Amino acid sequence: xxxxxxxxxxQLKVPDNPVIPFIEGDGIGKDIMGPSQRVIDAAVQKSxxxxxxxxxxxxxxxxxxxxxxxxxxxxxxIEAFREYLIGIKGPLAxxxxxxxxxxxxxxRQTLDLFVCLRPVRWFKGVPSPVRYPHxxxxxxxxxxxxxxxxxxxxxxxxxxxxxxxxFMKDELGVTDQVRFPENSSFGVKPISRExxxxxxxxxxxxxxxxxxxxxxxxxxxxxxxFTEGAFKNYGYDLAEKDxxxxxxxxxxxxxxxxxxxxxxADKALEExxxxxxxxxxxxxxxxxxxxxxxxxxxxxxxxxxxxNGDYISDQLAAMVGGIGISPxxxxxxxxGYAIFEATHGTAPAIAGTGKANPGSLILSGVMMLEYMGWxxxxxxxxxxxxxxxxxRRVTSDLHAQMEGATLLSTSEFADEIxxxxx
Ligand code: NAI
Numbered sequence: 001x002x003x004x005x006x007x008x009x010x011q012l013k014v015p016d017n018p019v020i021p022f023i024e025g026d027g028i029g030k031d032i033m034g035p036s037q038r039v040i041d042a043a044v045q046k047s048x049x050x051x052x053x054x055x056x057x058x059x060x061x062x063x064x065x066x067x068x069x070x071x072x073x074x075x076x077x078i079e080a081f082r083e084y085l086i087g088i089k090g091p092l093a094x095x096x097x098x099x100x101x102x103x104x105x106x107x108r109q110t111l112d113l114f115v116c117l118r119p120v121r122w123f124k125g126v127p128s129p130v131r132y133p134h135x136x137x138x139x140x141x142x143x144x145x146x147x148x149x150x151x152x153x154x155x156x157x158x159x160x161x162x163x164x165x166x167f168m169k170d171e172l173g174v175t176d177q178v179r180f181p182e183n184s185s186f187g188v189k190p191i192s193r194e195x196x197x198x199x200x201x202x203x204x205x206x207x208x209x210x211x212x213x214x215x216x217x218x219x220x221x222x223x224x225x226f227t228e229g230a231f232k233n234y235g236y237d238l239a240e241k242d243x244x245x246x247x248x249x250x251x252x253x254x255x256x257x258x259x260x261x262x263x264x265a266d267k268a269l270e271e272x273x274x275x276x277x278x279x280x281x282x283x284x285x286x287x288x289x290x291x292x293x294x295x296x297x298x299x300x301x302x303x304x305x306x307x308n309g310d311y312i313s314d315q316l317a318a319m320v321g322g323i324g325i326s327p328x329x330x331x332x333x334x335x336g337y338a339i340f341e342a343t344h345g346t347a348p349a350i351a352g353t354g355k356a357n358p359g360s361l362i363l364s365g366v367m368m369l370e371y372m373g374w375x376x377x378x379x380x381x382x383x384x385x386x387x388x389x390x391x392r393r394v395t396s397d398l399h400a401q402m403e404g405a406t407l408l409s410t411s412e413f414a415d416e417i418x419x420x421x422x
Pocket of ligand 1: 028090091092093094104323324341342343344345346347348349350355356357358359360397
């Protein structure tokens, strides 16, 4: 009988027939959702026979919701995600003049989905602009609720901007730092200890559970000391305080080096690696953007703030084949809410043509299966996708870049993956 997924203490309790709400999405959403669900269902069936099955429940958002209900994001949709905990969504068009800045942002904020998780790995055969894409295997934890993305902005010339400038000048002694005080807009960048800690805690748990080698805190703390610099310090504090014997931090390394010697510090680091501790380190964002291209094997789990995470996600996705196949999820690890999603947009120009690549949505479905603990089914899809790309049977976005490839429609590509599940 269909049942709800619930969070009980630290554990997610997943029934054999969980109800999972889905938002079809706008544009190519209609083209990719059905085929993606077929792939996920086939993997579940291959792995667990008839003992497990997802009960899909459609909920409305975007244009389809607006046409049927007059609302872009009906309250019932939010309620369904609250009730069933986990859901999946296709891309949503941003309504023009609808009073909502972005439906995606609205969903994230309402459900407080504080982690945007983007795993980045390469599938053999997929065209890549880098020479050794197989060395890229990273997991980005982007903070989803704070930073300059909090939406606190004041337009130049507005009474608010004038008031803020006056306050900064009269009360805070800000003078030369604002070069053109009469003509400046302002944005506010909140970064808190709680917000940083819950993000880094999730990244550390993920790394420890999966036995991944490192968590890297990516920040611009050299310039923005009290926001990005604080994020780095909060991350180290938390790792040392709450994960003591499971981690070895770069700060611990520096301490040994300054109190003893570099040899002792190196020895401690080697010992930590040998005993399977997660190495927690940090790197300045601009250096990371270079290093991740030049030495991708040095990085595994990345924990960073909202804006950095946005840039980094797209660069890393491009390194392994681009947005058509890069999955994502927005998760609140405390209460269990999670929405898995295609990371690309609605691609209106190719909607309804059978050209859309369903890879991103399929792989976000795989993330969902992993989150539910249905790992066997997740592995089935990974393997089958590996086979499909290796055989060069792909949708038109990849076909154009792959020599000797066979062109498949959205639906045929999904069928091919199902055929390749052994
Ligand atoms: P887009 O991702 O829709 O398209 C960018 C380019 O990538 C286009 O050439 C498109 O044809 C191609 N593309 C995207 N997904 C593809 C796929 N699965 N297979 C093959 N080709 C694919 O980005 P754009 O044009 O900036 O945005 C269009 C709409 O989507 C806007 O309303 C935007 O707000 C929305 N959007 C929604 C997102 C979401 O729901 N998560 C994310 C990004 C944009």
